[in-house]
Amino acid sequence: MFLQLAPFNLGKDGFILLAQLRDRLVTRLGINIQLRHIETDPDFAWNARRNQYDTSKLLGLLDKMDGSNPILGVCSVDLYIPIFTFVLGEAHLGGKAALVSTFRLDNATYGLSPDPDLMLDRLEKVALHEFAHLLGLVHCPDSSCLMNAVSSVEEVDLRGDAYCTTCHQFLRQAIEKRK
Amino acid sequence: MTDSQQSLLIVDDEFSVRDSLTGWFKKDGYKVDSAEDGRTALSKLPQHDWDVILLDIKMPGMSGMEVLTSIREKSPDSVVIMLTAHGSIDTAVQAMKEGAFDYFTKPADPEKLSHVIRKAMEVRKLKRENRLLKEKLNDLSRTHEIIGNSPAIQEIKEQIRILANNDVTVLIRGESGTGKELIARAIHASGPRRYFSLVPVNCGAIAESLLESELFGHEKGAFTGAQHRHKGKIEMANDGTLFLDEIGSIGMKMQVELLRVLETKEYTRIGGSKSVKVDFRVVCATNQNLEQLVEFGAFRHDLYFRINVFTIQVPPLRERRDDIPLLVDHFIDMFAVKMDLTRPEMTPEAMKRLMEHDWPGNIRELSNTMERAMVLSQGNAIIPEHLQVQGNPSQKVPDSSIDDMVKDHVSQTLEAQNWNISKAAQILGIDRATLYNKIKKYNLRS
Numbered sequence: 001m002f003l004q005l006a007p008f009n010l011g012k013d014g015f016i017l018l019a020q021l022r023d024r025l026v027t028r029l030g031i032n033i034q035l036r037h038i039e040t041d042p043d044f045a046w047n048a049r050r051n052q053y054d055t056s057k058l059l060g061l062l063d064k065m066d067g068s069n070p071i072l073g074v075c076s077v078d079l080y081i082p083i084f085t086f087v088l089g090e091a092h093l094g095g096k097a098a099l100v101s102t103f104r105l106d107n108a109t110y111g112l113s114p115d116p117d118l119m120l121d122r123l124e125k126v127a128l129h130e131f132a133h134l135l136g137l138v139h140c141p142d143s144s145c146l147m148n149a150v151s152s153v154e155e156v157d158l159r160g161d162a163y164c165t166t167c168h169q170f171l172r173q174a175i176e177k178r179k
Numbered sequence: 180m181t182d183s184q185q186s187l188l189i190v191d192d193e194f195s196v197r198d199s200l201t202g203w204f205k206k207d208g209y210k211v212d213s214a215e216d217g218r219t220a221l222s223k224l225p226q227h228d229w230d231v232i233l234l235d236i237k238m239p240g241m242s243g244m245e246v247l248t249s250i251r252e253k254s255p256d257s258v259v260i261m262l263t264a265h266g267s268i269d270t271a272v273q274a275m276k277e278g279a280f281d282y283f284t285k286p287a288d289p290e291k292l293s294h295v296i297r298k299a300m301e302v303r304k305l306k307r308e309n310r311l312l313k314e315k316l317n318d319l320s321r322t323h324e325i326i327g328n329s330p331a332i333q334e335i336k337e338q339i340r341i342l343a344n345n346d347v348t349v350l351i352r353g354e355s356g357t358g359k360e361l362i363a364r365a366i367h368a369s370g371p372r373r374y375f376s377l378v379p380v381n382c383g384a385i386a387e388s389l390l391e392s393e394l395f396g397h398e399k400g401a402f403t404g405a406q407h408r409h410k411g412k413i414e415m416a417n418d419g420t421l422f423l424d425e426i427g428s429i430g431m432k433m434q435v436e437l438l439r440v441l442e443t444k445e446y447t448r449i450g451g452s453k454s455v456k457v458d459f460r461v462v463c464a465t466n467q468n469l470e471q472l473v474e475f476g477a478f479r480h481d482l483y484f485r486i487n488v489f490t491i492q493v494p495p496l497r498e499r500r501d502d503i504p505l506l507v508d509h510f511i512d513m514f515a516v517k518m519d520l521t522r523p524e525m526t527p528e529a530m531k532r533l534m535e536h537d538w539p540g541n542i543r544e545l546s547n548t549m550e551r552a553m554v555l556s557q558g559n560a561i562i563p564e565h566l567q568v569q570g571n572p573s574q575k576v577p578d579s580s581i582d583d584m585v586k587d588h589v590s591q592t593l594e595a596q597n598w599n600i601s602k603a604a605q606i607l608g609i610d611r612a613t614l615y616n617k618i619k620k621y622n623l624r625s
Contacts, residue, residue, distance in 0.1 A: 050286075055199075056195060056198065056199060080286065081195075081199035081203070082193065082195040082196050082199055082285075082286065083196050083199055083200050083203075083262070083285055083286055083287055083292075084199070084203075084286050084287055084288070084289040084292070085286045085287065085288050085289070086289070087289060090202070091206075092202065093202060093205050093206050133206055138205070138206050138207065138208040139206055139207045139208060149206070149207060149293060151288070151289040151290035151293060152290055155290070
């Protein structure tokens with residue numbers, strides 16, 4: 001099994017971040033990860049009234065990409081789903097496509113000094129969380145588990161950086177099944 | 180998907196809202212379904228007992244408010260959260276007055292919405308537990324524990340049914356061991372106070388000096404040894420039922436105090452200065468002749484009238500012998516389970532012995548007799564030799580105390596003199612006051 005990692009309008013710095021993320025995910029998940037280039041500009045999903053990007057539209061685009069392996073999009077724009085003010089990431093449960101954004105994981109968004117290492121840690125946590133959703137894992141009540149539901153960057157920082165034993169077992173089984 | 184999986188129904192005319200919320204909450208492990216309008220939502224109510232319903236206020240066709248009203252009728256335990264745009268917050272507030280749990284303005288903060296959904300699920304769980312407990316209580320509260328088909332027992336059951344929705348004070352009268360407390364419990368359990376406590380107080384078993392503290396409670400430091408504030412039985416019976424057993428045994432001072440509480444439903448803890456308001460039903464029981472106690476001046480007539488609003492007379496077992504086989508069956512079943520024995524049969528001879536006995540100790544005596552018989556029979560058929568009742572040789576062995584003998588002698592003398600106190604006292608060689616004391620001590624009745 002391999003995961004496709006697809007950048008959305010990330011820029012040069014973003015690609016360095018993406019490469020670092022790939023290395024970390026390979027180490028953590030033990031699966032092949034392929035970088036995938038996306039030609040389409042995410043602006044088609046821009047909502048002028050909210051000044052945010054519609055996650056459903058971006059996920060729809062990823063869903064239509066060729067290949068059956070799961071695909072995780074990484075972008076730097078502010079994401080929303082219609083009912084919520086924002087989302088950090090989103091995935092189709094048991095589906096093909098997931099998306100994470102660095103926008104609200106970046107200290108600069110909150111007027112703080114940029115901290116690339118911290119942002120990479122946060123991105124890794126959110127990416128591992130959304131990836132597990134693609135393999136069918138739901139939220140975990142264990143607050144230290146990576147699959148615990150989080151909605152803000154503060155909660156991302158508070159959440160542990162590993163799956164709990166049960167979620168880890170489910171994830172390994174799901175990966176084995178897809179091999 | 181399991182039955183215990185918590186469920187969520189999303190009702191919104193916007194596809195994107197339904198779609199995104201469905202995906203979001205499925206990841207929380209909920210069973211999620213959605214409906215694009217009110218009618219579709221209502222059609223989904225009979226299909227599943229939805230825990231939480233997220234309901235948009237502005238929809239074409241039926242409005243969210245109309246749907247809310249129907250949900251309250253058809254699925255009252257479901258917790259409803261309204262979704263609203265900024266312009267319709269007034270309507271959302273109105274919806275909460277109509278029974279909605281909370282409301283959210285679109286777009287919502289994901290953290291807050293997830294938190295409110297978790298809270299709503301907890302509320303729903305509590306509602307369900309509450310309903311199940313009430314159903315369980317309702318099951319426990321039937322009069323089926325009162326065993327018997329005799330006309331007297333049928334009448335008592337009918338009286339309990341009448342009393343169920345009536346808060347009047349009840350006086351249960353009957354000999355010792357006839358099951359007066361069981362009837363008190365059935366009265367309590369049949370009425371709307373059943374979700375609160377039934378607090379029994381055996382007035383005859385508590386010394387006069389302690390009864391006041393037991394009933395009214397006391398404040399810390401009210402008397403030597405009162406190290407803590409103590410809740411009285413009356414306070415514990417708030418919203419429930421206070422069962423005063425052996426009411427005829429309480430002393431004159433306490434009668435005054437009790438009468439005041441029954442009349443005003445207010446009292447003051449011992450050592451306290453603040454009046455406490457209480458709301459409880461009173462059920463009293465006695466095996467004494469209260470009228471005679473009133474006549475002797477041993478029981479206040481105003482208290483007598485206060486408690487004697489509705490009387491249930493429980494017949495002694497000897498007056499409803501037809502119920503003995505049913506009671507015997509009941510006790511055999513009960514003790515077989517308790518003692519982990521196979522259910523023994525009653526031989527016709529043994530049953531005949533029971534039917535012929537007079538049962539001065541009533542059902543309590545029958546229960547004890549059957550318990551002994553079960554021990555002796557050890558799961559085999561119960562024969563007359565297993566029954567230690569009148570006519571059984573073992574009864575002939577003297578086994579009564581001097582006190583018992585005095586009680587019997589005084590009782591027989593009173594009966595022989597038709598309860599003429601002066602004559603009986605003269606024959607017994609004691610004065611009237613001593614005889615009254617003995618009548619009270621031994622709970623004698625005419």
